Amino acid sequence: xxxxxxxxxxxxxxxxxxxxxxxxxxxxxxxxxxxxxxxxxxxxxxxxxxxxxxxxxxxxxxxxxxxxxxxxxxxxxxxxxxxxxxxxxxxxxxxxxxxxxxxxxxxxxxxxxxxxxxxxxxxxxxxxxxxxxxxxxxxxxxxxxxxxxxxxxxxxxxxxxxxxxxxxxxxxxxxxxxxxxxxxxxxxxxxxxxxxxxxxxxxxxxxxxxxxxxxxxxxxxxxxxxxxxxxxxxxxxxxxxxxxxxxxxxxxxxxxxxxxxxxxxxxxxxxxxxxxxxxxxxxxxxxxxxxxxxxxxxxxxxxxxxxxxxxxxxxxxxxxxxxxxxxxxxxxxxxxxxxxxxxxxxxxxxxxxxxxxxxxxxxxxxxxxxxxxxxxxxxxxxxxxxxxxxxxxxxxxxxxxxxxxxxxxxxxxxxxxxxxxxxxxxxxxxxxxxxxxxxxxxxxxxxxxxxxxxxxxxxxxxxxxxxxxxxxxxxxxxxxxxxxxxxxxxxxxxxxxxxxxxxxxxxxxxxxxxxxxxx
Numbered sequence: 185x186x187x188x189x190x191x192x193x194x195x196x197x198x199x200x201x202x203x204x205x206x207x208x209x210x211x212x213x214x215x216x217x218x219x220x221x222x223x224x225x226x227x228x229x230x231x232x233x234x235x236x237x238x239x240x241x242x243x244x245x246x247x248x249x250x251x252x253x254x255x256x257x258x259x260x261x262x263x264x265x266x267x268x269x270x271x272x273x274x275x276x277x278x279x280x281x282x283x284x285x286x287x288x289x290x291x292x293x294x295x296x297x298x299x300x301x302x303x304x305x306x307x308x309x310x311x312x313x314x315x316x317x318x319x320x321x322x323x324x325x326x327x328x329x330x331x332x333x334x335x336x337x338x339x340x341x342x343x344x345x346x347x348x349x350x351x352x353x354x355x356x357x358x359x360x361x362x363x364x365x366x367x368x369x370x371x372x373x374x375x376x377x378x379x380x381x382x383x384x385x386x387x388x389x390x391x392x393x394x395x396x397x398x399x400x401x402x403x404x405x406x407x408x409x410x411x412x413x414x415x416x417x418x419x420x421x422x423x424x425x426x427x428x429x430x431x432x433x434x435x436x437x438x439x440x441x442x443x444x445x446x447x448x449x450x451x452x453x454x455x456x457x458x459x460x461x462x463x464x465x466x467x468x469x470x471x472x473x474x475x476x477x478x479x480x481x482x483x484x485x486x487x488x489x490x491x492x493x494x495x496x497x498x499x500x501x502x503x504x505x506x507x508x509x510x511x512x513x514x515x516x517x518x519x520x521x522x523x524x525x526x527x528x529x530x531x532x533x534x535x536x537x538x539x540x541x542x543x544x545x546x547x548x549x550x551x552x553x554x555x556x557x558x559x560x561x562x563x564x565x566x567x568x569x570x571x572x573x574x575x576x577x578x579x580x581x582x583x584x585x586x587x588x589x590x591x592x593x594x595x596x597x598x599x600x601x602x603x604x605x606x607x608x609x610x611x612x613x614x615x616x617x618x619x620x621x622x623x624x625x626x627x628x629x630x631x632x633x634x635x636x637x638x639x640x641x642x643x644x645x646x647x648x649x650x651x652x653x654x655x656x657x658x659x660x661x662x663x664x665x666x667x668x669x670x671x672x673x674x675x676x677x678x679x680x681x682x683x684x685x686x687x688x689x690x691x692x693x694x695x696x697x698x699x700x701x702x703x
Contacts (some may be wrong), residue, residue, distance in 0.1 A: 195380070196450060205246055205247070207261060208246050208247060208261040208262050209229065209261075210261065211227060211228065211229065211261055211262070211283050211285045211286060212283065212285025212286045213282075213285070215284040217285065218449065219521060220285070224387075224422070225357075225358070225423060226357075226413075226423040226424070227283070227284075227285065228265075228266045228281040228282060228283035228284070228285075228289075228316070228318075229266055229281070229283075231281050231316050231355075231357070231423060231427060232266060232268075232270070232279055232281050232316070234423075234424060234427045235272065235279065235316070235366065235427045235430065235431065236270035236271060236272060236277075236647050237268075237270065237271040237272060237273070237274065237278070239255075239360040240270040240271035240692065241268055241269075241270040241279075242268050242269045242270060243266065243267070243268035244268045244269070244298065244301060244302065245262060245263070245265075245267055245268075245295075245297075245298040245301075246262055247262075248262055248263040248294045248295065248297075248298060249261070249262075249263055249294065250263055250287075250292055250293075250294060250323075250685060251293060252292065252293065256287075257507050258484070259286075259287070260286055260287060260292075260294075261283075261286060262283060262286070262295075263286070263292060263294040263295040263298070264282070264283050264284075264286035264287050264288070264289045264290060264292070264295055265280055265281070265282055265283060265295040265298055265299065266280075266281040266282075266283055267279070267280045267295075267298040267299065267301075267302045267304070268302070269302070269543065271433070272312075272431055272434055272516055273434075273435060275311070275434075275439055276309075276311040276439070277306070277311055277312045277313070277314055277434070278302040278303070278305060278306035278312070278313045279302070279314045279315075279316065280298070280299055280302055280315050280316065281312070281314075281316040281374070282316060282317060282318045282319045282358075282364060283360055284318045284319070284320075284359070286598075287320075287323060288319065288320030288321075288359075289318055289319040289320065289364075290319060290320050290321060290322060290323035290362075291319065291321065291322050291323055291362060291363050292323045294365075296340075297410040299363075299371060300340050300343070301327070302628065303343075306350055306560035307349050307350055309351060310349075310439055310440035310442065310443075311439045311440065311659070312350050312351040312352065312353065312437065312439060313350060313351075313352045314351070314352075314353050314354070314355075314430060314434075315353070315355070315359040315364070315368070315371065315457075316354075316355050316357060316427075317354055317355060317356050317357060317358075317364035317365075317367065317368055317382075318356075318357045318358030318359060318360060318364065318380075319359065319360060319361060319362060319363065319364035319365070319386060320361060320362075320386065321361035321362030321363075321364075322362050322388065322661075332356060333426070335686040343700075344366055344370060346370045346495075346698065346701055347458060347600075347697050347698050348372070348441060348538075348542035348543070348694070348697040348698070349440060349697075350439065350440045350453065351372050351373075351433075351434065351437040351438075351439075351443055351543060352367075352370060352371040352372050352373075353371055353372065353373045353374075353375075353430045353433055353434060353504070354367055354368040354370075354371035354373070354374045354375075355374070355376075355377070355382055355423075355426045355427065355429075355430060356368055356374065356375070356376040356377065356380045356382045356409075356416070356575075357373050357377050357423055358380050358381075359380070359381050359386065360381065360382045360383070360404075361381075361383060361384065361385050361386050362384075362385070363504065365382055365383060365384060365404075366529065366630040367394060367700055368382055368415070369415060369702055370701050371519075371701075372437075372539050372542075372543075373415050373417050373418075373430070373433045373491075374415065374416075374417050374418075374421070375416070375417060375418045375420060375426045375429040375430060375433075376406050376409060376410065376419055376420070376426075377406075377419075377420055377421070377422065377423060377425075377426050378406050378419060378420070378421055379406075380405075380406065381400045381401075381403065381404045381405060382404040382409055382415070382416070383403045383404030387399065387400045387403050390403055391689075404421050410492070410494040410495060411494045412495070413495075414492055414495035414496060414528060414531060414532060414535075415562075415702065416492075417491045417492055418491075418493075419494070431645055432489060433503075435448075436489065436503040436505075436510045436545075436581075437510075437543055438543055438544060439682070441543055441544065441694055441697070442543060442691060443544070444544050444689075444690040444691070445509070445510035445543070445544065445545055446510070447508045448484075448487075448505055448508050449488065449508060450484050450505075450507055450508045451484055451485035451487075452485075453485055454484045454485045454673075455482045455483065455608075455673065455674075457480065457482075458481050458482065458670050458671070458672060458673040459670050459673070460481050461478055461481045461669040461670050461672065462668075462669050462670055464477045464478055465478070465590070465591075465615065465669060469591055469592065469615075469617070471519055472518040472519050472522065472523075473519070474517075474519055475515045475517050475518065475519070475550060475552070476488070476490070476498055476500060478515070479500065479502075479504065479513055479515060479550065479671070481672075482504075482506070482548075482550075482672050482673045482676065483504035483505055483506055483511070483513070483673075484504070484505040484506060484507070484508065487504045487505040488503075488504040488513070489502050489503045490502035491503075491532075491536060492532050495528055495532055496526070496528035496529040496530075496533075497517060497519075497520035497521075497523050497528075497529070498516070498517055498520045498524060498525050498526050498528070498533030498553075498557070499514065499516060499517060499525060499529040499530075499532055499533050500513070500514075500515045500516075500517050501513065501514055501516065501532055501533060501536040503545070506548075506651065506673070506676055506677055506680065508678045509546075509680070510545055510546075511545065511546050511547070511548050511676075511680070512536060512537075512539075512540035512545045512546070512547045512548070513547075513548050513550065514536065514537070514547060514549045514550070514601075515531050515550035515551075515552075516550065516551060516552045516553040516601065517551070518552055518591075521553055521557055522556050523552050523553045523554065523557055523592070524553060524556060524557045524597075525553055525555070525556050525557065525571075525574075525597055525600070526556070526557040526562060526567075527557075527562055527565040527570045529569050530556075530567075530570040530571055530573065530574045530600075531570055531573070531574075531703070533574055534570070534573050534574045534577045534703075535572075535701075537577045537578060537581055537696070538577055538696045538699045540581070540583060541577075541580070541581040541582060541583050541692055541694065541695070541696045542694055542696060542697045544583060544685075544690055544691055544692050545583060546583050546584040546585070546586070546683070547581065547583060547584070547585045547586070547607075547681055548586050548587075548588070548676060549585070549586065549587040549588065549602040549607065550588050550590060550599050551587060551589040551590060551591075551592075551593045551601040551602070551603075551651070552589075552590045552591040552592055552593075552596065553592055553593060553597045553601060554592050554594050554597075555594045555595040555596070555597045556571060556595070556596065556597055558570045559645050570651075571600065573703065574600050574605075575596075575599065575600050577696060577699065578600065578602070578606055579606060580695040580696055581692075581695075581696065582692035582693040582694070582695060583685070583692045584608050584680060584683035584684070584685065585602055585606070585607040586602075586607055586608065586609050586610075586676060586679055586680070586683070587602030587603065587606075587607040587609070587610045587611070588599060588610075588611045588612070588613070588667075588672060588675075588676070589601075589603070589610065589611070589612045589613065589614065589618065589654075589657075589663070590613050590615065590669070591613075591615050591616060591617060592598055592617050593616065593617070593618045594617075594618070594619055598618060603618070603662075604662065608683050609664045609665070609679050609682075609683065610657070610662065610664055610665075611663060611664065611665040611666070611667050611672075611675055611679075612654040612657055612658065612663040612666055612667075613654065613666075613667065613668070613669050613672075614654055614666065614668070615654075615669075616653070616654040616657070616663075617652050617653065617654075618652055618654075618656065618657055618662075621667040654666055654676060667677075
């Protein structure tokens with residue numbers, strides 16, 4: 185971009201403007217772009233083109249450059265971050281796409297101003313924000329020294345505040361360090377491409393800090409974040425798949441917290457799927473089954489969109505549609521630890537409840553759990569605190585909550601999964617069992633440390649099992665409805681109509697809006 189004398193005529197000035205715009209759109213140059221294409225990796229602008237509806241992108245800050253060092257002005261087109269507004273399924277979104285071909289998309293004064301503008305506009309005008317992450321972190325040496333820190337950092341006191349006014353989505357599409365990692369942590373939905381790295385700082389810096397070589401995958405690879413930390417919601421193989429996942433996630437979400445989620449047509453054949461539930465549910469209470477198959481029989485055909493399938497496997501969470509409307513599903517998973525909720529499962533459910541309540545999404549809980557996983561490892565991971573976080577979030581939810589007890593519901597988990605008055609309505613299947621704990625374990629507890637004959641044990645066990653069936657709940661109106669499994673879809677559709685928030689036009693009170701994104 186030449187800094188020659190500005191031409192005098194308007195036509196010449198417009199020609200110069202077009203030249204500068206064309207140069208900015210070249211990003212880090214044809215050679216760098218070609219290398220990425222050869223490796224099957226998209227660039228900042230092609231990602232935006234794939235994410236947004238065709239020809240809908242309106243860019244802000246195209247002519248932005250580094251303002252710290254004069255020699256960087258012509259080396260920093262768009263200052264390494266492409267930002268603006270566009271449409272996804274004809275709905276407005278804000279988007280920030282990191283351009284790794286320009287100084288590793290490192291953070292600097294100009295591009296942070298661009299991010300702040302897009303974020304403020306999206307929040308104030310009520311539409312979602314999308315971060316396409318790939319950044320080396322803070323730009324050096326721009327951020328060094330007290331002048332660098334005072335100029336670059338801390339100018340936006342709300343930069344990392346999350347009050348969930350609008351949905352945020354993030355894609356981890358390469359090296360994500362510094363602010364790219366921070367925004368991925370803050371997002372409501374984060375998808376990660378295999379081969380990308382998501383961490384506080386680079387493997388090189390981490391290796392220097394601890395004095396031994398650190399491998400990128402160990403530091404912040406997809407397995408770590410999808411299976412151990414739970415900070416990634418979905419994992420994909422390509423950039424294209426990641427962008428499609430964001431589009432799908434946003435299709436379930438309202439544009440802002442002051443409206444309800446969008447409706448969708450009900451696919452033909454959705455009602456018939458419910459008839460298959462009885463064949464999926466085993467006759468024996470001790471046999472496991474994949475609760476996702478039950479969920480798919482209840483929600484509209486092919487509408488279930490699962491969150492964190494590799495993390496906290498004792499629970500299944502995800503968005504789905506019921507008669508065209510969006511719901512959040514929380515279900516126990518008997519295929520993992522017999523459905524007993526562990527620390528990761530509790531954290532996963534809590535984070536999901538926070539998102540649903542923040543964006544006016546009714547919650548459906550499908551219950552089949554013997555309680556919580558107990559033992560030393562759970563206590564080391566703060567199990568009591570995680571259980572209470574789950575309980576607190578559930579009780580603070582102000583969207584409709586429906587609970588269906590399919591089989592087991594024991595102890596404190598009965599309350600955490602919506603039992604008692606912790607949901608707006610409780611339904612039970614004839615296969616439901618509710619008690620303080622499994623009668624067999626209860627018998628062992630009360631006979632612990634003394635000699636007891638088998639006949640006496642059986643007598644105690646019979647007493648423990650007394651009235652733990654669905655009838656016990658129904659007779660004292662602790663369950664409002666007893667339904668056949670195949671009637672669950674119809675029941676939930678009707679009950680959600682009853683529980684609709686008419687006084688506030690479907691909008692909750694958002695008591696969980698500023699709940700920490702990681703805890």
